[in-house]
Amino acid sequence: MLNYKIYYINNKDRKENKSIMEEKVKIATRQSYGEELANLGKENENIVVLDADLSTATKTNIFAKKFPNRFFDMGIAEQDMLSTAAGFAAYGKIPYVSTFAVFAAGRAYDQIRNSICYPNLNVKICATHSGITVGEDGATHQMLEDIAMMRVLPNMKVFSPSDDVQTRWIIREVSKIEGPVYVRLCRLASPKIYSENETFEIGKAKQIGDGIDATVISTGITTNEAINAKKQLEKEGIFIRILDMHTIKPIDEETIIRCAKETKKIITIEDHSTLGGLGSSVCEVLSEKYPKKVVRMGIKNKFGKSGKAEELMKYFKITTQDIIEEVKKI
Amino acid sequence: MKNIDIKELEKISNEIRKKIINQVYNAQSGHPGGSLSCTDILTVLYFNQMNINPKEPKNPDRDRFILSKGHAVAALYATLAQKGFFEEEELLGFRKIDGKLQGHPDMKNVPGVDMSTGSLGQGLSVSNGIALASKLDKKEIRVYCMLGDGEIEEGQIWEAAMTSAHYKLDNLCVIVDNNNLQIDGEIDKVMNSYPIEEKFKSFGFHTITINGHDFMQIIEAFEEAKKVKEKPTAIIAKTIKGKGVSYMENKVEWHGKATNKEEYQKAISELMKK
Ligand SMILES: Cc1ncc(C[n+]2csc(CCOP(=O)(O)OP(=O)(O)O)c2C)c(N)n1
Ligand SMILES: [Mg+2]
Numbered sequence: 001m002l003n004y005k006i007y008y009i010n011n012k013d014r015k016e017n018k019s020i021m022e023e024k025v026k027i028a029t030r031q032s033y034g035e036e037l038a039n040l041g042k043e044n045e046n047i048v049v050l051d052a053d054l055s056t057a058t059k060t061n062i063f064a065k066k067f068p069n070r071f072f073d074m075g076i077a078e079q080d081m082l083s084t085a086a087g088f089a090a091y092g093k094i095p096y097v098s099t100f101a102v103f104a105a106g107r108a109y110d111q112i113r114n115s116i117c118y119p120n121l122n123v124k125i126c127a128t129h130s131g132i133t134v135g136e137d138g139a140t141h142q143m144l145e146d147i148a149m150m151r152v153l154p155n156m157k158v159f160s161p162s163d164d165v166q167t168r169w170i171i172r173e174v175s176k177i178e179g180p181v182y183v184r185l186c187r188l189a190s191p192k193i194y195s196e197n198e199t200f201e202i203g204k205a206k207q208i209g210d211g212i213d214a215t216v217i218s219t220g221i222t223t224n225e226a227i228n229a230k231k232q233l234e235k236e237g238i239f240i241r242i243l244d245m246h247t248i249k250p251i252d253e254e255t256i257i258r259c260a261k262e263t264k265k266i267i268t269i270e271d272h273s274t275l276g277g278l279g280s281s282v283c284e285v286l287s288e289k290y291p292k293k294v295v296r297m298g299i300k301n302k303f304g305k306s307g308k309a310e311e312l313m314k315y316f317k318i319t320t321q322d323i324i325e326e327v328k329k330i
Numbered sequence: 331m332k333n334i335d336i337k338e339l340e341k342i343s344n345e346i347r348k349k350i351i352n353q354v355y356n357a358q359s360g361h362p363g364g365s366l367s368c369t370d371i372l373t374v375l376y377f378n379q380m381n382i383n384p385k386e387p388k389n390p391d392r393d394r395f396i397l398s399k400g401h402a403v404a405a406l407y408a409t410l411a412q413k414g415f416f417e418e419e420e421l422l423g424f425r426k427i428d429g430k431l432q433g434h435p436d437m438k439n440v441p442g443v444d445m446s447t448g449s450l451g452q453g454l455s456v457s458n459g460i461a462l463a464s465k466l467d468k469k470e471i472r473v474y475c476m477l478g479d480g481e482i483e484e485g486q487i488w489e490a491a492m493t494s495a496h497y498k499l500d501n502l503c504v505i506v507d508n509n510n511l512q513i514d515g516e517i518d519k520v521m522n523s524y525p526i527e528e529k530f531k532s533f534g535f536h537t538i539t540i541n542g543h544d545f546m547q548i549i550e551a552f553e554e555a556k557k558v559k560e561k562p563t564a565i566i567a568k569t570i571k572g573k574g575v576s577y578m579e580n581k582v583e584w585h586g587k588a589t590n591k592e593e594y595q596k597a598i599s600e601l602m603k604k
Pocket of ligand 2: 448479507509
């Protein structure tokens with residue numbers, strides 16, 4: 001099921017079927033987004049893309065290069081950008097809108113709420129640079145509350161893919177959904193988890209393994225950490241399963257409840273605040289439907305800070321090692 | 331220019347004013363002042379200017395109107411009912427739990443409402459989006475956007491103004507309802523948004539200042555705007571908040587207050603005489 005052998009780095013290599021037989025090749029979900037959006041733009045002429053002077057970082061510049069007349073740089077004006085996207089959608093276009101997560105979900109919250117979600121407009125907010133894995137830019141640029149803010153909005157659907165393959169799938173899939181979506185993307189390059197032909201379903205968690213010692217529920221960049229933890233724990237005779245929550249809203253209640261029944265422990269992990277994010281979503285489900293203790297790993301009521309992404313993951317205790325320790329605690 | 335019957339427009343706008351007063355009285359809630367100040371402009375838009383058909387409220391080729399100052403929705407509902415977008419009886423449900431007409435514009439449930447608004451400062455951006463999209467499709471659609479003179483204190487308006495000019499949106503026409511009042515008082519005492527015309531001009535708009543209650547001037551301004559190329563137009567309409575009801579005119583307290591029975595009867599009888 002899991003493929004660690006073959007990694008493609010970009011479309012060109014993909015086309016020429018050039019593969020790089022090296023485990024360490026990684027790709028950031030923002031890169032996967034930019035590439036897939038450009039592919040999608042070719043198939044669907046109704047798609048327009050808006051960015052707020054960050055297209056080189058959010059990777060919408062790939063689309064911009066291919067389809068300059070359907071790309072709109074809105075300048076450093078995020079509130080204007082989100083409301084303009086509402087206008088495009090009200091007209092009948094499918095706008096994909098990108099900037100850093102902190103400026104999309106945070107700065108333009110009221111625009112998303114009132115101009116997009118209330119009228120249920122077809123806007124695809126693809127926000128990059130989420131979480132502490134932004135790294136050196138520090139707290140002002142590390143969005144740790146976006147899942148919390150976006151998932152409480154009626155009509156909004158929230159996605160947080162964990163690797164290249166899943167991101168490409170989601171970027172395509174959301175174009176078929178009528179209504180607003182928020183896709184949470186990362187700056188940091190991370191290993192590919194899934195093989196090209198892996199299939200996913202909106203609102204359905206991807207279960208990896210079926211160990212009964214613990215369920216680790218993860219979303220986004222921490223899923224790879226959870227997979228590494230699973231492999232190391234197996235060597236010690238501890239068997240866990242992972243729920244990769246690419247869809248945070250609507251949350252997959254059924255699978256969460258089933259795993260709570262089938263496994264000894266429930267642990268959630270996310271590169272996001274433990275307040276209001278994935279962990280909270282899981283707690284909401286279980287406290288109502290199948291009360292069970294949940295351990296929430298993530299950033300605990302704190303702002304981020306500067307440092308290398310890997311150092312910050314250690315600092316905030318969201319690494320493979322931290323998961324292993326948490327699983328082993330009785 | 332079409333054959334214009336100013337008398338007819340005056341009659342229609344008077345009917346719309348009565349509907350505004352009725353809605354707010356019936357709901358015992360709403361915003362009469364800023365609704366009455368933009369009534370004449372709405373009348374010209376819906377009964378003289380815009381390419382719209384009440385039988386086809388979602389026709390993709392229609393002109394669009396975005397009431398960015400969404401609190402003046404009583405004027406929009408009254409105009410839409412007058413034009414035949416929905417039954418006049420619906421107005422009785424304004425702001426009521428079992429009514430269709432929400433307290434601020436709701437595009438999902440009311441035929442003829444082109445955008446949901448209410449949080450001030452966002453409608454110009456939305457209008458830009460529609461104007462840009464229709465240009466992409468090479469459609470000859472005009473987009474009208476009504477702003478309040480207090481509303482333009484919002485920073486997003488100027489982000490959007492930059493966008494309108496940057497993308498040369500000559501299919502866009504902004505109207506500023508310059509009634510000189512907001513909630514806390516006169517514009518220049520609360521937060522001075524003047525000079526309005528110069529601001530829009532410097533942002534790259536073609537600007538026209540008019541008396542927003544003179545039908546001929548309103549029509550001519552819209553006709554002039556249609557001829558402008560490569561630039562958006564901003565019409566600064568000098569208006570009177572509460573226009574048409576003597577005791578409401580230029581009175582800040584009538585921004586968001588309903589009449590009692592006595593006041594209601596006085597308002598209606600004044601409008602009946604016109
Ligand atoms: C973002 C936002 N802030 C505050 C309000 C509350 N509010 C409603 S109307 C209004 C005053 C508007 O004044 P103006 O734009 O001049 O409108 P008009 O005089 O035409 O009624 C305010 C502050 C709001 N609706 N939206
Ligand atoms: Mg005013």
